[in-house]
Amino acid sequence: MAAHHTWSDRSRERLATCDPRLISLMNATLKASPLDLVIIEGHRSHERQAELLAAGKSKLGPGRSKHNASPSKAVDVAILRDGKVAWTDRDAWLQFGGLVKGVAATMGLTIRWGGDWDGDFDAAEHGFWDGPHFELVED
Numbered sequence: 001m002a003a004h005h006t007w008s009d010r011s012r013e014r015l016a017t018c019d020p021r022l023i024s025l026m027n028a029t030l031k032a033s034p035l036d037l038v039i040i041e042g043h044r045s046h047e048r049q050a051e052l053l054a055a056g057k058s059k060l061g062p063g064r065s066k067h068n069a070s071p072s073k074a075v076d077v078a079i080l081r082d083g084k085v086a087w088t089d090r091d092a093w094l095q096f097g098g099l100v101k102g103v104a105a106t107m108g109l110t111i112r113w114g115g116d117w118d119g120d121f122d123a124a125e126h127g128f129w130d131g132p133h134f135e136l137v138e139d
């Protein structure tokens with residue numbers, strides 16, 4: 001049975017930097033999710049994008065990530081268990097990815113999930129499995 005989830009203030013602030021379609025998608029996902037969620041990032045500055053590239057945490061240079069758009073065309077959202085991001089819970093992430101895609105479909109939104117990139121969950125240690133990442137396909 002789904003609990004009654006709400007966004008934290010920080011999640012709400014981060015989500016507010018996103019495209020209205022992503023805001024609607026995340027609000028609907030939060031209602032449907034059996035787990036609590038946290039918004040990790042919405043809009044990302046070119047400066048921060050350059051830092052992530054330099055640190056090997058992104059493959060994209062400044063201006064090339066959907067996070068760099070303003071409002072952001074990408075959102076990073078994580079599943080929580082007992083207040084902590086459930087990074088190692090493979091099944092929960094796969095279910096969550098499916099949930100977000102399903103909710104998007106009911107809204108007529110075409111999205112791309114970072115969890116579908118670069119192989120599978122077990123590649124997470126190698127850096128580019130991106131389960132928290134959802135982006136709009138169309139501008």
Ligand SMILES: [Zn+2]
Binds near residue numbers: 075133
């Ligand atoms: Zn992302």
